[in-house]
Amino acid sequence: MSTTIPKETLTFFKKLTKNNDRDWFNEHKPEFKAIEAKVKSAYNHLGQLMNTHDQIEKIKIFRIYRDVRFSKNKLPYKTHFGGSFTRKKPELRGGYYLHIQPNNESFIATGFWEPNKEDLFRIRKEFEMDDTEMRDILKNKTFSETWGGFVGDELKTAPKGFDKEHSAIDLIRRKQFIFTKKYTDKEVLDTDFLKEVDKSFKIIRPYFDYMSDVLTTNLNGESLL
Secondary structure (H helix, E strand, C coil): CCCCCCCCHHHHHHHHHHHEEEEHHCCCCCHHHHHHHHHHHHHHHHHHHHCCCCCCCEEECCCCCCCCCCCCCCCCCCCCEEEEEEEECCCCCCCEEEEECCCCCEEEEEEEECCHHHHHHHHHHHHHHCCHHHHEEEEEEEEEHHHHEEECEECCCCCCCCCCCCCCHHHHEEEEEEEEEECHHHHCCCCHHHHHHHHHHHHHHHHHHHHHHHHCCCCCCCCCC
């Protein structure tokens, strides 16, 4: 099993960026498939590392083919690898993502990309009642140095039914609850890169534990499972 991201991954995507058409890709498809196999192996290795401190139910490597039907960008191929790591449902919430792209565009992401309407309301009500636990997680030195603060979409004002003057309105108006961390090409190709990613994913755990507790209970703290 591959324990590193192969150097040719970044080289191939740099070439594909300059030749993003079907003829070129079909000519170089055997090269891509060999790289893809190594990268999938690396993602699976990362999943094994993560399973020592979490329960990963599914690893999904996204296809290179772009869906151009509703996009102005008609280029047929992605110039990156992306893969998600799904936690055991329904008791464990949140997800992980690893993105490998040349020119220092690689990153990892964690959190909640598209919470459904019920989950989003439940999270907002929790912040409305008491945001101290979330603030403590965000203020933790190791956590903040690794992940910084929330990124993602948010409303310009308060959601319907919430007070725009509430002290936790900065949290309540969020639509996504995501953290990201960027990596240089040099860092991606380091032999300890996947270990470092795993370490960063492990540091997110207090946040996932908190959100999992919120999303599996009602406002009285009674289990919904």
